[in-house]
Amino acid sequence: MSFFSIRQISKTYDSQTALQPFSLELKRGELIAIVGESGSGKSTLLRIMAGLEMQSSGAVLLNGQPIENPAQKLIPGYDEIKLIHQDFQLNPNSTVTENISRPLIQYDKGYSKDRLVSLLFEFGLEGLKDRFPRQLSGGQQQKVAIAAALAVEPEVLLLDEPFSSLDPIQKHKLITELKELFLEMGTTVVFVTHDLDDALRLTDNLIILQKGKVVQKGGSQELCEHPKTRYVARLFSTINLIPDRFNSFLRPSDVRLRSKGELLGHVIDQRFLVHYNSLQVRLKNGGQIWEVDDPLRKYKVGDRVYLCFDEEKVLVLKG
Numbered sequence: 001m002s003f004f005s006i007r008q009i010s011k012t013y014d015s016q017t018a019l020q021p022f023s024l025e026l027k028r029g030e031l032i033a034i035v036g037e038s039g040s041g042k043s044t045l046l047r048i049m050a051g052l053e054m055q056s057s058g059a060v061l062l063n064g065q066p067i068e069n070p071a072q073k074l075i076p077g078y079d080e081i082k083l084i085h086q087d088f089q090l091n092p093n094s095t096v097t098e099n100i101s102r103p104l105i106q107y108d109k110g111y112s113k114d115r116l117v118s119l120l121f122e123f124g125l126e127g128l129k130d131r132f133p134r135q136l137s138g139g140q141q142q143k144v145a146i147a148a149a150l151a152v153e154p155e156v157l158l159l160d161e162p163f164s165s166l167d168p169i170q171k172h173k174l175i176t177e178l179k180e181l182f183l184e185m186g187t188t189v190v191f192v193t194h195d196l197d198d199a200l201r202l203t204d205n206l207i208i209l210q211k212g213k214v215v216q217k218g219g220s221q222e223l224c225e226h227p228k229t230r231y232v233a234r235l236f237s238t239i240n241l242i243p244d245r246f247n248s249f250l251r252p253s254d255v256r257l258r259s260k261g262e263l264l265g266h267v268i269d270q271r272f273l274v275h276y277n278s279l280q281v282r283l284k285n286g287g288q289i290w291e292v293d294d295p296l297r298k299y300k301v302g303d304r305v306y307l308c309f310d311e312e313k314v315l316v317l318k319g
Helices: 042-049 096-104 109-122 138-150 168-185 196-202 220-225 230-236
Strands: 004-013 016-026 031-035 057-062 081-084 156-160 188-193 206-210 213-218 248-250 256-258 263-272 277-283 289-294 304-308
Touching: 004 042, 016 042, 016 057, 016 213, 031 168, 031 196, 042 081, 042 156, 042 188, 081 138, 096 109, 096 138, 109 138, 109 168, 138 156, 138 168, 168 196, 188 196, 206 220, 206 230, 213 220, 213 230, 220 230, 263 289, 277 304
Parallel strands: 031 188, 031 206, 081 156, 156 188
Antiparallel strands: 004 016, 004 057, 206 213, 256 304, 263 277, 263 304, 277 289
């Protein structure tokens, strides 16, 4: 029996489909990321998983027991499933200790105290326990919000783009730290985001959602090397359309720069990146502009260059 099951969940608003039938089976302690652009149905899906929104069809089960929606349950939501939003939802007039302890008010005092001490230690918040949210960085506030959600030891944690307001350095550090905590605690995590890089810092187990529909799922290598659509391919990098070839594309890293070849172009822009120069090359025939990697940092703006590639690197993609 699957631990957390989402079976043919769909959602329609006034005859507009927000989420096409979606199914997912998760084992206890599994981490998965659902990646999609704004409006793809990610947040709707998480709210249905948490029992906070009615689905149009399908069912959600935890340990074989149905998760009831607001039409079926007087007080929506479950302690076993916690949803973390983009905003931290902390009480601004409460300290770190008070924010984390709030979900434990109805629990035994001894358990509540021990749980608080444990969470402060695990999240590295002992030295900040008496501070108010306004005295914390964005990353620290998000740690407090997640610690509060984990206070009652939920079995499933749903993350709704909770790192979108953080700067890249804060975000990358926090996701790495949280991954270690989730694995240590054995927490089952569903993370939705529009940022593939964020997703891959947490897990290699991916589902790509577009316009309410699953377009592909699998590991990062599989999705990168064998994308089924242009949308999936572009999550990993820019793709260049090959002239006079239908739906055929190349990634910038799969183009070789040579002094002889078939596709002639001129470098019109050059950007210095950590591991290579990124070139913009205008093709002589048709004027199309390709993005190409120059790992040897050999070419400059104005240089003439031929673009070559191997057939096995060509991606044939649907729209």
